[in-house]
Amino acid sequence: MALVPYVENVIPALSKLQNSSAQFHFANHDVCLVQDWKKLGVAAVVWDAAVVMCMYLELGQVEIKGKVAIELGAGTGLVGIVAALLGAKVTITDREPALDFLSANIKANLPTDIQESAVVSELSWGEGLERYPAGGFDLVLGADIVYLEDTFVPLLQTLEHLCSDTTVVLLACKIRYERDTNFLSMLKQRFRVEEVYYEKERDIHIYKAWKLPSRRDL
Ligand SMILES: C[S@@+](CC[C@H](N)C(=O)[O-])C[C@H]1O[C@@H](n2cnc3c(N)ncnc32)[C@H](O)[C@@H]1O
Structure with a gap:
């Protein structure tokens, strides 16, 4: 599957994605991430x-310090980096082609004493789950x-696979197409799902989900 789903310059709102870096300030730290749209596209x-997920994590409504976390489809790693800065032990994952880029961004942005709180690992959804x-x-x-x-x-x-019935899932979503809501419907069959945050300017929804007990557990 190609990592680049959009043809460059077709959508003007995406032009900022072509900048070679992106800067943020979260968890009292400056974070500067290298971007390379041409090489790796969305990742x-x-x-x-x-x-918006990092803004939500900073609000402190979900306990992070000391928690064992995993990020899926991490891309440049911003969320995983901020989770580590806020005190989580985090496994930051993506597909194999994105990992070197991801690792370099994480290394460049985590202070030495926090580096070991973040581990980069391959996770292509649905594959090799027994490794987790x-x-x-x-x-x-x-x-x-x-x-x-x-x-x-x-x-x-x-x-x-990753969740127990006490695991908290946080998904930050841009609902671009009707089909994206199909995933939320599928999720609701196995998880209790609540929308906990909405950022109007960027049109991003944050959903919190907990796994429902399986029939066997009832
Ligand atoms: C739109 S990008 C989001 C990146 C990052 N989370 C962010 O918000 O900046 C989607 C990410 O999902 C990853 N991804 C897509 N399909 C995947 C799959 N089947 N397994 C694992 N990761 C996947 C991509 O490599 C990419 O990093």
């Missing part, structure tokens, strides 16, 4: 959903990862 630019502990995470984070219909089933399988 190598910072999407608004990641920015079933139900082994307190927090599962995903920013702008609901956009490819073909991935909805494996993404849901991945969430089901």
Whole structure:
């Protein structure tokens, strides 16, 4: 599957994605991420959903310090970096072609004493899930990862594998197409889902989800 879904310059609002870097200030730290749209497409630019997710994490409405977290489809790693800066132990994942770029951004932005709180790892949704502990995470984070219909089933399988019934899932979503809501419907069959935040300017929704007990557990 190609990592570049848009033809450059066709959508003017996407032009900022072609900047070679993006700067932020979160968790009392400056974060400067290298972007490379031409080389890696969607995985190598910072999407608004990641920015809004970090704003939400900073609000402190979800406990992060000391929690074991995993980020799915991390791209440049902004969310994982901010989660680590806020005190989580975080596994930051994406597909294999994105990992070197992701690792370099994380290394460049985490102070040495926090570097070991973040581990980069390959996770292509639905594949090799046995490498990750079933139900082994307190927090599962995903920013702008609901956009490819073909991935909805494996993404849901991945969430089901990673979550116990106490895991909190946070998804920051831009609902671009009607089909994106299909994923939310699928999610609601296995998880309790609440919208906990909406950022109007960027039109980003944050959903919080908890796995429903399976029939066996009832
Ligand atoms: C729109 S980008 C979002 C990147 C980042 N989370 C952000 O918000 O800036 C979608 C990300 O999902 C990843 N992705 C797409 N399909 C995937 C799959 N099947 N398994 C794992 N990651 C995938 C892409 O590589 C990309 O990094």
